[in-house]
Amino acid sequence: MTNIVQIQSRNPGGFTRMDNDLYEALIGADLSGRELRVALAIHRQTAGYNLESARIAASYIAQMSGIHREDVSRAICELIRQRVIYRVGGSRSPIGFAPVNEWSIDKKNTHANKQKEVPQCGVSTTSNVAFLPHNKDINTNLTxxxxxxxxxxxxxxxxxxPEQQCAHKPGQPAPTKTDxxxxxxxxxxxxxxxxxxxxxxxxxxxxxxxxxxxxxxxxxxxxxxxxxxxxxxxxxxxxxxxxxxxxxxxxxxxxxxxxxxxxxxxxxxxxxxx
Structure with missing residues (x-):
C-alpha cells in the first residue's frame, strides 16, 4: 500500500499551484499573521485562476480570511509598502506579487528583552502611527x-x-504664539x-x-x-x-x-x- 495521496482523485475541486521561490519566500518572510493570511488570499485569487494579477476587494479577502475588512486594508497597505505585492496604476488597480528579490520586509523584534529595531523602510504595524482603513480597496465603492x-x-x-513663546520685554508688544x-x-x-x-x-x-x-x-x-x-x-x-x-x-x-x-x-x- 502506498502513502502517496493522489490530489486529483482525493480533491475533485482542484488545487492551486505555487511557485517554489514564492512559497519559500513566504515561509521565510517575517510577516505578521494577518499579512501572511492576506498574502495567501491574494495568491489564491491570482495564481488560483492562472492570473498574474487581479482586482480583489478587501471585503472579499475579509470574507475569505475572517479578518475585519479594515485590518485587511491595513495589511494590503503594509504588503505594498514592503514590496511583497504591487498595484499597477491606482488604488483600484489589480494586485499581484512582486518578484521575491525586490521584497523589503521590516525587521521585527523577536527577543523579549531586546529593544525593538527600527523598521528597514516604511511604518510597521507596531508603529505609533496606525494605518488608515486604507483606500486601496477594489469594488467597494470607496470614495x-x-x-x-x-x-x-x-x-x-x-x-x-510643544507651544513656545519668545521672552516678553517690558514696553514691547506681547509676542504671538508659535505655530x-x-x-x-x-x-x-x-x-x-x-x-x-x-x-x-x-x-x-x-x-x-x-x-x-x-x-x-x-x-x-x-x-x-x-x-x-x-x-x-x-x-x-x-x-x-x-x-x-x-x-x-x-x-x-x-x-x-x-x-x-x-x-x-x-x-x-x-x-x-x-
Missing amino acids: ADAVVAAVASTGDDLESE RIPYSRIAEIYNTVCGELLPKCLKLSAKRKKLIQGCWNLEINGVLPFRKGEFWTAYFTDCLTNKHWIGENDRGWTADIEFLTRQDKVLKVLEALQ
Whole structure:
C-alpha cells in the first residue's frame, strides 16, 4: 500500500499551484499573521485562476480570511509598502506579487528583552502611527468622502509640537504664539513612507511649512483629515502609485514633499478615489 495521496482523485475541486521561490519566500518572510493570511488570499485569487494579477476587494479577502475588512486594508497597505505585492496604476488597480528579490520586509523584534529595531523602510504595524482603513480597496465603492469619514472616526489626532513663546520685554508688544503644527512629525512620516523612492526632506523651509499648513487646515465635508497621522501615511502611500511622480518618466524627474503637499496635488489624489 502506498502513502502517496493522489490530489486529483482525493480533491475533485482542484488545487492551486505555487511557485517554489514564492512559497519559500513566504515561509521565510517575517510577516505578521494577518499579512501572511492576506498574502495567501491574494495568491489564491491570482495564481488560483492562472492570473498574474487581479482586482480583489478587501471585503472579499475579509470574507475569505475572517479578518475585519479594515485590518485587511491595513495589511494590503503594509504588503505594498514592503514590496511583497504591487498595484499597477491606482488604488483600484489589480494586485499581484512582486518578484521575491525586490521584497523589503521590516525587521521585527523577536527577543523579549531586546529593544525593538527600527523598521528597514516604511511604518510597521507596531508603529505609533496606525494605518488608515486604507483606500486601496477594489469594488467597494470607496470614495474620498468615505476615506475622510473613516479618518474622522478612527485613530488618534496627530499631536501638535510643544507651544513656545519668545521672552516678553517690558514696553514691547506681547509676542504671538508659535505655530503648533507638528511639521517635523509630518516630515518624518514622509521620509519613512517615501524616502526610498523620492528625495528625503532634510530641511523644513518656510515654503514647505506653508504648504504643510495648507494641508493641515484643509477641510473636507466638515472634517480636517490631515490632522491625523494615519491619513498622512495613507496619502503619501497613495502618491507612490503614480509612476510619473516616482521617476518613471523620460526625464527621470521625481516629486518631493513640496510637490506632494501642494493643494492641487492633494485634491487630485483624493478626488481620484471617487
